[in-house]
Amino acid sequence: MKLLMSPPSPFVRKVRVVLRETGLIDTIEEVAVTTTPLASDPDVSAANPLAKIPVLIRDDGPAIYDSRVINRFLNTHAQANLYPEGRLWEILTLEATADAIMEAAVGMTYEMRYREAAAQSPAWLDAQWAKVDRATRAISTRWMSHLSGPLNIGQIGVACALSYLDLRHDARGWRAGNDTLAAWHAAFAQRQSMLDTAVS
Incomplete structure (x- = not known):
């Protein structure tokens, strides 16, 4: 394959x-x-x-x-267990939240990279970042318990989303007010799978 x-x-x-x-x-x-x-x-x-x-x-x-x-x-x-049945709907919702962060952040990247400067919309960029901000704060306040325990797809999604924010939108500072989430991400980013797929 x-x-x-x-x-x-x-x-x-x-x-x-x-x-x-x-x-x-x-x-x-x-x-x-x-x-x-x-x-x-x-x-x-x-x-x-x-x-x-x-x-x-x-x-x-x-x-x-x-x-x-x-x-x-x-x-x-x-035959892995990245979608545990006992918490399936919560894990899928966490994955969807991570994907929404990615979608907003990738959209911002495209706006800045592929649209002529004069046609770019700062208001649209700010609106996309507002989605990212709400989502990261929701994870910090509502979903942190699902980021602990055995590895699941929600954890992987959140880690990849936050790493992409670091890659493309670091200046906007997603860590502000998300200290616990930032500490979790710093630890998760040391997994070999994350190190092997890191992009600088």
Whole structure:
């Protein structure tokens, strides 16, 4: 199998971390592609009509895409326990919160990178960051208990989302007022799977 991916993407990183945490990394080839909102990689477009990464090219079925779909597939394939039944809805909600942080932050990156400076909207950027701010504070106040205990997909998603904020939007300072979450992230970032997928 092949994973079409670009290392800076936080959605890709979620999958790459899961590959390592589940021991599947030796069974799937990671294929780096260059794709943007304005110029899609042809292999990605052929496998995913939305032309988004990550995409998993399977040997025995059609390609599957969206990090949440791929990670459920990998979890089942490895017989891992990243989606514990006893806390499933809470873990999925935490993963969705992490994905929403990623979506807002990636949108901000695209706005600044691919839209001409004169056409950029500071108000829109601030509105996206407000989503990030509310989400990180919600995790700090409501979801910290789900970031402890055995590894789950919610933890991986939050770690990848926060690391992406550091990569692309560090100047906005998500750690302010989120001391406990910041300490958790600093510790989680030392997992080998996170170190192996880090982008500077």
